[in-house]
Amino acid sequence: MPAVTVQTHWIETPQGRLHAQTWTPAKAHPVPIILVHDSLGCVALWRDFPEQLAQASGHPVIAYDRLGFGRSDAHPGHLRPGFVEAEAGEGFAALLAQRTIGPFIVFGHSVGGGMAIACAATHGQRCRGVITESAQAFVEARTVDGIRAAEQQFAEPGQLQRLQRYHGDKAEWVLRAWIDNWLSADFANWHLDQPLAELRCPLLSLHGDQDEFGSLAHPRRLARLAAGSVQVQVLEGGGHVPHRQQPGWVLEAVVGFLRHSIS
Template sequence: MISLNTCEHWIDTAQGKLFAQEWVPLQVQGAPIVLLHDSLGCVALWRDFPARLAQATGHRVIAYDRLGFGRSDAHPGRLRLGFVEDEARQGFTALRGYFGIGEFIVFGHSVGGGMAVACAALFAEHCVGLITESAQAFVEARTLEGIRAAELQFAEPGQLQRLERYHGGKAEWVLRAWVDNWLGEDFAAWSLDTVLPQVRCPLLSLHGDDDEFGSHAHPQRLLALAAGPGTMRLLPGCGHVPHRERAEEVLVEVVQFLR
């Protein structure tokens, strides 16, 4: 077992403070891996995966709460169309500046996977690896059906409290930011089609074949349009959260990819 140093950080931005945490092996190798969470996620909801990722790879791992999520400050308004691509210019750029990051590997889950694509595209000269997990590349009927079903679940008594455990008083904003954006008419035509050709680094796309929020058409689209070399791994019997449902397999795939 590789020993790790862990540390918490607060990053100042024009809109508020971002919370970040890092896991650093005593002997670091390669570029840092930056984790981007899903639509309802935060650093805490990665659970023990960042530590296991750092131990398995020997890379420094950094995760952060986007503005409005987890321990970061509340978002001053509502998310607008383009928020997926904008994260590369906003929170991710602030994090790179704070940590003084040059070359990096970016790993995004769900909508964080789309944001990871945007980061790899915007900083193509510095991104040496892109890993997406359950990422959406376009708006699919299956995705919208999954969101509608989740919205009904969260309307049941006590369900919003699950989000409050991680987001506090921001929980209702977090839920609405997810549901209202994806189900909005102006989001129906969204895709990563114009961003993907700017990705030049190697790409690993992980996707569960039982993902309730997207079919394997998403990783296929990612590999078809990205300019760099790509590998797709479909995980049998796996849903939307491979790093929790199939953690060992995910770690094996990532280690092999980084080699």
């Protein structure tokens, strides 16, 4: 496999410093792929997927810890109901500015998929394509039920320590930010319809048909409402984290999308 160079970066924002990493293959394509993590995620929890993606695609891959997650600074308060769309003008915008990123491709997992769509819509003149994996397009009963089940699991002895390995003393905040927002009455009517209507670049939606946090109604809604061209690929038997469960399938889908849809 071709060598990949890994670099660590720090991004300054008014609320605190963000941690980021870049994986750059030899003879890299000039347009980077920016990864946006899920509700409990961070750079470290992508594991070796960024390196695999850089090797397979030939594009530099950038991942960053949103404020309050991973190695980034603690969040000074609580996430508000509009936090999904707000990321486009906050941490993501700071990353673009401070790393002097021009054209980009954005790849988001789970709630990060919704953020990726918002980022692509907000920065439409620079976004060449958006990839979502297990993205939620609205608040579905299946999503809420999955989160309630996860809340019970994290209440068991030792479970919070799993998050502390990656988020340190921010782990409790990370967990509550996920559960309390998605289960709140203020968030019950949230959806991605407006960013989808503003999306002009190509979209690839990846989704497992056994995803415990969202049915195939989500990629279907993305395909129906996105203003630009859309490809949907469904992983049979796939759960919520295809890039960990079936990385080869994800890489093949992404590389094919980049080859045929991204100029």
